[in-house]
Amino acid sequence: QVQLQESGPGLVKPSETLSLTCTVSGGSVSSGSYYWNWVRQPPGKRLEWIGFIYYSGNTNYNPSLKSRVTISLDASKNQFSLKLSSLTAADTAVYYCARAPLSGSALGYFDSWGQGTLVTVSS
Amino acid sequence: DIVMTQSPDSLAVSLGERATINCKSSQSVLSRSNSKNYLTWYQQKPGQPPKLLIYWASTRESGVPDRFSGSGSGTDFTLTISSLQAEDVAIYYCQQYYSNPPWTFGQGTKVEIK
Numbered sequence: 001q002v003q004l005q006e007s008g009p010g011l012v013k014p015s016e017t018l019s020l021t022c023t024v025s026g027g028s029v030s031s032g033s034y035y036w037n038w039v040r041q042p043p044g045k046r047l048e049w050i051g052f053i054y055y056s057g058n059t060n061y062n063p064s065l066k067s068r069v070t071i072s073l074d075a076s077k078n079q080f081s082l083k084l085s086s087l088t089a090a091d092t093a094v095y096y097c098a099r100a101p102l103s104g105s106a107l108g109y110f111d112s113w114g115q116g117t118l119v120t121v122s123s
Numbered sequence: 124d125i126v127m128t129q130s131p132d133s134l135a136v137s138l139g140e141r142a143t144i145n146c147k148s149s150q151s152v153l154s155r156s157n158s159k160n161y162l163t164w165y166q167q168k169p170g171q172p173p174k175l176l177i178y179w180a181s182t183r184e185s186g187v188p189d190r191f192s193g194s195g196s197g198t199d200f201t202l203t204i205s206s207l208q209a210e211d212v213a214i215y216y217c218q219q220y221y222s223n224p225p226w227t228f229g230q231g232t233k234v235e236i237k
Contacts (some may be wrong), residue, residue, distance in 0.1 A: 009203070014204065029195075045230075046228045046229065046231060047173065047216060047218070047227045047228040047232045048217070048228070049224065049225050049227070052183075052223075060223075060224050062224065062225040063225065096172055096173075098172075103125070103178075104157075106157075106161065107160070107220070107222070108153070108161065108219075108220020108221075108224070108226045109163040109178045109218065109220050110165075110175060111175050111178075113172035113173055113174075115171075115172055115174060117171050
């Protein structure tokens with residue numbers, strides 16, 4: 001059974017860049033059957049999809065965050081990572097990594113999630 | 124972006140009774156090419172990540188109790204818990220994955236015991 005685990009700082013200063021890593025166990029980020037995603041949830045608000053990466057390196061980002069987001073993949077460590085720049089208080093959220101299965105030609109629902117990590121943006 | 128709106132925001136149901144949650148999308152999430160609705164439901168308990176319950180609007184994820192069912196098509200969908208159990212207390216989210224991203228979520232519906 002696949003497991004995902006986020007890691008990274010819990011407190012980041014405004015205007016700085018957030019870096020988070022998701023370590024995958026029980027499965028491979030090099031599998032062509034899945035896309036690897038980041039999703040966040042600000043306190044008391046709905047979930048927001050941030051973006052995904054495929055083993056080939058193909059990425060897709062939410063247009064609302066696209067100018068500030070980079071997702072990368074390290075197959076040798078079975079990890080994928082998120083960088084979010086120019087942080088403000090509005091970026092305070094629980095950040096989840098999640099796996100999306102490729103179902104035929106369709107994808108976009110998340111069948112496995114990490115536990116999530118709270119990131120607070122504050123000076 | 125497709126906007127997902129759930130109703131009600133919260134509901135309280137007696138143990139053993141039926142709970143019904145609605146989800147409406149701002150545009151159809153039904154694909155004409157494969158006749159599938161690109162709609163999923165998650166359950167989130169406090170301090171936990173969301174858990175996949177149903178995808179393709181009505182397909183139950185492996186291991187999900189059969190008291191959970193999904194229905195609907197096009198823009199209107201329903202998650203039904205046929206007989207509410209204490210462990211079903213949670214927030215439930217719908218999400219669309221129609222066509223290209225961004226994929227979007229509803230605001231959530233909180234289910235409590237009456």
